């Protein structure tokens with residue numbers, strides 16, 4: 001049996017098991033991880049954007065890993081940023097395609113269908129750039145209701161909000177940093193933004209300061225799957241005849 005055929009056989013045997021392991025977690029909802037290990041998570045919403053590339057430089061310099069909650073259908077240029085994020089070992093997750101305000105859609109009879117249609121295009125974009133279907137999602141504005149958890153479960157997603165975030169508020173830089181550092185502890189999930197059509201200098205400054213303090217406190221920034229003890233994303237594998245086994 002050639003290497004390629006063996007690889008395809010192995011993929012057939014392993015992928016369904018890995019996908020099933022992910023399904024076990026679908027519908028769960030987290031705002032923090034266990035506090036038993038000296039690790040925490042940096043998460044960035046609404047990108048990829050103009051801040052993504054400089055942020056990746058900073059994370060790489062500091063040896064930190066992060067999770068990017070991707071919004072929209074990224075342009076070719078932004079897909080390159082996403083490709084780089086995944087190649088650098090960061091995790092891509094789904095933040096829906098058009099960031100609708102679900103507080104206003106709460107009574108829409110088609111809200112489940114709408115949410116599924118909002119997850120699909122971003123999921124596909126991530127698969128194109130990173131080689132796997134994401135299975136972690138965050139709702140726009142952190143919206144969370146029972147119907148969302150049910151929809152997440154049906155669409156194969158784990159829901160993750162955050163322990164602390166304030167980079168979009170009117171607080172001063174000092175007040176924001178004080179908030180982030182107060183919550184910087186094992187299991188914390190910190191929220192920042194790297195999208196929105198402009199370079200978010202504030203996100204870069206806050207990330208740098210948080211990582212400097214994390215080092216002093218002996219804390220390591222890891223991706224959400226590692227923090228939450230979830231299975232790593234299942235990569236699609238090219239088979240010998242050029243087709244790929246989807247990472248559902």
Ligand SMILES: [Zn+2]
Nearest residue numbers: 045046140141
């Ligand atoms: Zn958002």
